[in-house]
Amino acid sequence: MARVQLMVRWTWASVLAIVAGLCALAMGEVQQQCPPRGDIAPCTCTVKKNGLDILCEFTDQQRISEAMGALKGKPLVIFYLKLRHNNLKKLPGFVFLGLDIRHLTIHNSSLSVVEEASLSSIGKMLTQLDVSQNSLNQVPSPAFKNLHHLLILNMNHNKVNSLHAKAFQGLDTLEILTLYENKINNIDPEAFIGLEKKLKRLNLGGNGLTTVPQKSLAMLETLKKLEMQENRISEIHEGDFEGLRNLDSLGLAHNKLRTVPAKVFTHITLLNSLELEGNNIDTIDPEAFAGLEENLQYLRLGDNNIHTIPTEALKRLHRLRHLDLRANNISYIAEDAFVGFGDSITFLNLQKNDIRSLSGLVFENLNSLETLNLQNNKLLHISEDVMEPVLDTLRVVDVTDNPLLCDCELQWYKNWLRNLKDKDDEMMQKKRTVCTMSQEHREYSLTSLPLDRMQCVIKSYDDISAGGAPTTMAVSLNGLVASTTCILIARYV
Template sequence: MARVRVVRWTWIVLAGLCALATCELQQQCPTRAEISPCSCTLKKNGLDILCEFTDQQHISSAMGVLKRKEFVIFYLKLRHNNLRKLPAFIFLGLDIRHLTIHNSSLSTVEETSLSSIGKMLTQLDVSQNSLTAVPSAAYKSLHQLLILNMNHNKISNIHSRAFLGLDTLEILTLYENKITAIEDEAFVGLEKKLKRLNLGGNGLTEVPQKALSILDTLKKLEMQENRLTDIREGDFEGLRNLDSLGLAHNKLREVPSRVFSHLTLLNSLELDGNNIETIDPEAFVGLEENLQYLRLGDNKINTIPTEALKRLHRLRHLDLRSNNISGISEDAFLGFGDSITFLNLQKNFIRALTGISFENLNSLETLNLQNNKLMHLGEDVMEPILDTLRVVDIMDNPLICQCDLQWYKNWLRGLKDKDDEMMQKKRTVCMMSLEHREYNLQHLPLEKLNCAIKDPNISTSGSSRIGYCVAVMGMWASTVRVV
């Protein structure tokens, strides 16, 4: 009986080894001569086939060789070829998971060219070609497709039901086409799974509200680099799960009231690179509980839009670089600054800051004031944020060397690790007017300025300030007892 078990176990092991050997044999690359001018690399999940700088005839011949064996082609990359038309059934008999047809002058995709791989294909990249329309008939059988990349083509219109059949699609990118119109039912069929849609780099002049409204699973919408001049309340209705909205580099002049009111889960909003001058006090209604990242740089804003920002209780990252801001009022961050960790004000026209300009920024870690018009930046201005600050950029300001700049050197001395390394590399200087000479703030000539040198270990901020208060209260209490 024991001998029978041993024999049976031996057969099982041998059968397993044979199956493994067969599997490995199946996954061996064909020789270069067999599929030339294509090449093959063996990857963990299957073969990686690359065909470059060739034509349809040679590609079809290589596909014929691959069909004769049961390969799993994990990547098939057809790049820089002369492949104006994708013929019918060109992939018949192949198991392809990721297909790339890139920069190959592709303009026609026949209806049955992809049908045979529709049950296996999960990613399709047809970027940088000459497609003038979405080849809907060819796409309708791709029932397992997760990612579709159609960037850098010549599509001008997204017609109705263009993606019907792609009900598993999660990512659709149409960046850098020539899209000026999107029909109301363009995205019908994508409403079950689509999470990311990139319409950037096109010629849209308005938000295609009706087409977008059915995409209630969408997390990220990119519409940067279009020609949007206006956005209105209701434009984003239906996108109730949107987490990120990109509207950068359009032609917007204002942010009107309640325009984002339907986007209650929005975490990131990009409005940089427009012509925005006006932000309505109710512009960010609806974003109160979730918005953390707001980019308003490269616009024409004259002042920090405090009234609009007040309602953003969770705002962490505020970018206002390259605007027309000339000053910061004492209450600029009142009511919303407590959560901000990153503030970018570089390339503005800020000339002066008061002692309480940053008083409400209790969590600030990074402050960028580079390339402004600051001549003075005393410790009274910086003191409220020195305890939390890890990065400060005040380069390219016409700072005058004064005793009140001692804070920079003392603060720098307390930094550690990567923050310290990064800050040490910054060449932050001030001008000694009598000598007409620049000095690095790390080596401020305190003696020449007749400064009273402060001990960096003694501070009126943070815990030291608390300790001081406790000591004073203790003295007061003992005096009361003596009396």
């Protein structure tokens, strides 16, 4: 009887062990082990949490094929296979047969031919493929057609000059496609057939496009981010982005645009970020941003040829938070420049312009402003009256590299810095902003102005952090209490 009980216990223990092993296998928790180093030399192997990381560098096709052969038939999960800096002009058929590869990188290896059967055996496992910085002159569509679980395809820095019809057919799960820095100047209207259901990000930057490939893009209804920076696009027109109704981010930086015409973005009403910097834009139609009223928050217009704040075009953008107008030719800011859309702006960049003065209530409508960059302009004076509407919300203000003259109005800077809520903000605390004392031909930091020698009315800002207004300092002279304002003459100090 005891023997029977022992056998029952042993059998039950065995069942539990087998079940536990199967569960671990199902959950991908089986311990992976690298093969002996000599078996896959010159490749190396390390164990990662989700599988093996195998790296093959500075070798050739034959030795890579031999290493892959040594891995075949083993219950291994190769989470990363990285083939980098090799002489691998051709990826032969069935080279990965019998392997379970999840992420494959073939980088900077002179690859120019990908045989049709080279990737078919890993199509059910592969989720990421990186063939960047090679010599591919076209998309190897036959080799890609069976990669039905691929999420990311990186073909950056190749020599592809056109995208033919159905170039990516079969990649019906693809979410990210990046073709940056190729030589693409032509895209067939049917090039992206098969990507309609899942593609979220497309990078066509650094190519030779002269127009927006509207017919090719129109089918990509799921696309959220489109990058076309660093091309040669000289014009954009109403209807160019029709069909991209879920687009969240559009990059057109560093092209050859001169104007932003009316209603050009009306079909992409969900757009949150628009990058137009680095063009030669000098004209923005008052209706340029029609359709973007409800969602646009980030607008980059730096490094263009804009001469004034494009107030009429911006007025409709009542959710705008980040406005970048750096490195333009703006010399004057009208008092109503931010009326109608300034309430939501938290970041305003006006550095590297030709702004000579700030007057009146130019910042009055910027009730949420946290960062103001006026660096490298031609400002001689920045009065407290101009800055007062934004001092309570500002966390960063950069007025360096301006020919500021030391005057009593600059007291606001030192006291604003002292009352910053975040005392750990090292960037502002260490920034050295200076003005010039013309009589002494000497520079002073704005935090250590010689207010006494300047015969300034010294203002007390002790209550600013609690919402109080600055008051002037009363002092006793020869035992008498002066009035609420007095001038400190150097001989009394």
